[in-house]
Amino acid sequence: MSTCIELKQLQFKWPGAQLPLLSIPELTIARGERVLLRGASGSGKSTLLGLIAGIHTTGAGQVKVLGQDLAGLNQHRRDQLRANEIGYIFQQFNLLPYLSARANVTLACQFAPARRKRLSQQSIEQEAKQLLTRLGLTPEQQQQPSHQLSVGQQQRVAAARALLGSPALIIADEPTSALDQAHRDNFIQLLFEACDAQNTTLLFVTHDATLAPLFPRAIELSEINQGAVADV
Amino acid sequence: MFKLALASLWNRRGSVWLTVIAIAVSTLLLLGVERIRVQTQENFSNTISGTDLIVGARTGSTELLLSSVFHIGNLSNTLSWQSYEHLQSLPGVSWHIPMAMGDSVHGYPVIATTDALFENFKYGNKRPLSFAAGGAFAEQNEVTVAVLGAEVARERQLSVGSDLIVAHGTGEISFSQHDAHPFQVVGVLERTGTPIDRGVFIPLTAQGLVHGEYLPDSGAEEHSHDHEHEHENENVVTTEPPVYTLSAVLLGLENPALALRLQRTINTYRGEALSAIMPGLALQNFWRTLSLFERALVAISILVVITGLLGMLTTLLASLRERRREMAVLRSIGAGPITILGLLVVEAFVVTLVGVTLGTAGLYTVLLFGAELLQQQMGIQVSASVLTLREIYLLLAILVAATLLSLFPAWRAYRNALADGLTVKL
Numbered sequence: 001m002s003t004c005i006e007l008k009q010l011q012f013k014w015p016g017a018q019l020p021l022l023s024i025p026e027l028t029i030a031r032g033e034r035v036l037l038r039g040a041s042g043s044g045k046s047t048l049l050g051l052i053a054g055i056h057t058t059g060a061g062q063v064k065v066l067g068q069d070l071a072g073l074n075q076h077r078r079d080q081l082r083a084n085e086i087g088y089i090f091q092q093f094n095l096l097p098y099l100s101a102r103a104n105v106t107l108a109c110q111f112a113p114a115r116r117k118r119l120s121q122q123s124i125e126q127e128a129k130q131l132l133t134r135l136g137l138t139p140e141q142q143q144q145p146s147h148q149l150s151v152g153q154q155q156r157v158a159a160a161r162a163l164l165g166s167p168a169l170i171i172a173d174e175p176t177s178a179l180d181q182a183h184r185d186n187f188i189q190l191l192f193e194a195c196d197a198q199n200t201t202l203l204f205v206t207h208d209a210t211l212a213p214l215f216p217r218a219i220e221l222s223e224i225n226q227g228a229v230a231d232v
Numbered sequence: 233m234f235k236l237a238l239a240s241l242w243n244r245r246g247s248v249w250l251t252v253i254a255i256a257v258s259t260l261l262l263l264g265v266e267r268i269r270v271q272t273q274e275n276f277s278n279t280i281s282g283t284d285l286i287v288g289a290r291t292g293s294t295e296l297l298l299s300s301v302f303h304i305g306n307l308s309n310t311l312s313w314q315s316y317e318h319l320q321s322l323p324g325v326s327w328h329i330p331m332a333m334g335d336s337v338h339g340y341p342v343i344a345t346t347d348a349l350f351e352n353f354k355y356g357n358k359r360p361l362s363f364a365a366g367g368a369f370a371e372q373n374e375v376t377v378a379v380l381g382a383e384v385a386r387e388r389q390l391s392v393g394s395d396l397i398v399a400h401g402t403g404e405i406s407f408s409q410h411d412a413h414p415f416q417v418v419g420v421l422e423r424t425g426t427p428i429d430r431g432v433f434i435p436l437t438a439q440g441l442v443h444g445e446y447l448p449d450s451g452a453e454e455h456s457h458d459h460e461h462e463h464e465n466e467n468v469v470t471t472e473p474p475v476y477t478l479s480a481v482l483l484g485l486e487n488p489a490l491a492l493r494l495q496r497t498i499n500t501y502r503g504e505a506l507s508a509i510m511p512g513l514a515l516q517n518f519w520r521t522l523s524l525f526e527r528a529l530v531a532i533s534i535l536v537v538i539t540g541l542l543g544m545l546t547t548l549l550a551s552l553r554e555r556r557r558e559m560a561v562l563r564s565i566g567a568g569p570i571t572i573l574g575l576l577v578v579e580a581f582v583v584t585l586v587g588v589t590l591g592t593a594g595l596y597t598v599l600l601f602g603a604e605l606l607q608q609q610m611g612i613q614v615s616a617s618v619l620t621l622r623e624i625y626l627l628l629a630i631l632v633a634a635t636l637l638s639l640f641p642a643w644r645a646y647r648n649a650l651a652d653g654l655t656v657k658l
């Protein structure tokens with residue numbers, strides 16, 4: 001199995017900070033894996049995700065995604081890689097409030113030609129509809145402006161957007177922290193099923209240790225990170 | 233991206249509308265001022281042509297111009313009938329139009345003149361006057377006849393055969409109405425777009441009748457008109473003149489090149505202090521004095537446009553804060569910072585384009601429905617003609633300025649997008 005994410009001698013320091021926030025000697029995540037990354041608040045989880053998503057950069061060879069060294073790509077190429085191969089789910093406020101749920105989902109293909117190509121058998125609109133239906137949104141709900149949906153529904157729409165067009169990697173940054181337990185477990189289950197269907201790698205970030213048993217692999221950030229950990 | 237910008241704008245349509253309206257109003261103002269400025273200047277220089285000299289009693293050239301061509305103001309000095317006769321006898325004079333003013337009908341100036349006006353007066357590109365209905369004075373036996381400018385006839389709903397009463401003075405409300413002398417309308421002039429349209433023309437002889445000058449011993453002398461100061465000269469004339477004094481005389485020369493020489497001759501006339509002006513030159517000078525005002529108007533409307541654009545800048549900048557989340561979402565799905573920058577520029581462009589379009593549409597609405605009112609209330613003539621090249625440039629300048637201005641918030645958004653990445657703290 002090929003690797004999806006490969007970190008080597010990662011060093012990251014925010015501008016103005018004294019010590020590096022992240023200092024990770026080694027981390028490898030294979031394709032199709034489902035990984036939980038746990039860490040305390042302020043420990044640098046979101047920062048690490050930003051690095052993997054190509055928003056922030058570090059030195060050469062430190063972050064490789066799908067075999068590509070992000071430091072070797074320019075801004076535009078990194079944006080493209082993210083558009084085509086990474087689905088990103090935030091903790092909250094994932095959607096553009098002025099678009100309908102379905103339009104928010106199809107937006108995933110706006111900047112991603114590769115995703116559009118993978119959908120070519122079916123129209124983007126059709127695929128988005130199926131995906132949303134599978135995640136439990138009725139056709140009426142799909143046409144509603146997204147700000148009218150409940151938080152749980154919004155998170156499912158965000159998941160659909162991340163999944164549309166089968167990207168190689170889904171990054172979820174505490175997507176369940178605004179949900180109650182029942183919805184949370186349900187949401188994670190849906191995410192698992194969808195990832196299985198597309199053989200998608202899932203990197204799931206949380207500060208909630210109780211989720212660890214649900215994942216085949218759980219990583220403690222404090223165990224792999226030798227950088228300066230902000231006091232919680 | 234365009235659709236995205238539109239959807240985002242639609243989401244914030246409340247505040248966006250205000251911006252659009254501000255830009256529309258400022259565009260309307262800028263175009264309106266520009267149009268009034270250009271068309272006024274055009275109308276202005278079209279008021280008279282073919283007349284080589286305007287002669288009046290010694291006075292300022294602007295005063296003489298205003299009263300003889302625009303029928304505005306009251307000349308306090310007049311020239312005598314003898315001077316008029318002298319002017320006619322000058323070498324090279326091919327035609328002459330005497331004018332006596334000072335009375336009004338319903339606020340329209342009454343100009344006492346001769347049929348020479350209808351034959352020789354020209355305006356615009358040397359266009360003569362023509363009758364829409366009826367004809368000149370001479371075709372009638374009556375003395376108390378009148379020819380109306382197009383505007384007067386239309387506004388007062390007068391036509392050939394109607395009666396009208398001439399009052400003394402130039403105000404809308406006159407204090408001494410000469411009820412005894414109703415005038416019969418014998419002709420209505422074709423529209424000219426000049427002050428002629430708002431004039432009431434009567435024969436000189438009728439003017440004498442109204443003022444009691446024509447019949448010196450009729451006892452009508454109680455009127456304390458300044459015209460009557462000239463009565464001492466009566467015995468000099470052999471045939472009784474229709475009036476003793478005139479406000480101005482328009483002269484046409486056989487050779488217009490000699491106007492300058494004749495002007496000097498008239499200005500040094502010994503019999504009476506006269507002044508002769510060349511209408512073209514006087515119009516130009518007068519327009520130059522007005523241009524300061526005109527430039528101030530243009531400057532103000534440009535400032536209003538700038539205010540409108542600054543308003544847009546403010547709303548854009550204010551919206552950035554609440555839209556950081558939106559930007560982060562777009563970033564997460566692969567939008568580059570350049571896309572974020574482009575989004576804001578497109579947004580500003582769309583807002584301005586809609587504003588400018590609405591403003592232009594507004595201008596035409598005002599011109600189509602309000603031109604009448606403008607003309608009546610303020611005497612400003614503007615027509616709903618197609619956009620001139622200069623106006624199109626102005627509109628483009630607004631669009632370009634808005635786009636350039638939007639680069640500032642767009643740059644801010646770009647910087648935010650790079651700095652925030654995906655971790656926006658709300």
Ligand SMILES: Nc1ncnc2c1ncn2[C@@H]1O[C@H](COP(=O)(O)OP(=O)(O)OP(=O)(O)O)[C@@H](O)[C@H]1O
Pocket residue numbers: 014015021039040041042043044045046047048207230651652655
């Ligand atoms: N854009 C930024 N510029 C400078 N410093 C930053 C920036 N974003 C985060 N930091 C710093 O990096 C550290 C880690 O932040 P990060 O958001 O990665 O934490 P986190 O593990 O995701 O926490 P949480 O669980 O609360 O989301 C914090 O100390 C924060 O001050």
Ligand SMILES: [Mg+2]
Pocket residue numbers: 045046047173
């Ligand atoms: Mg975080």
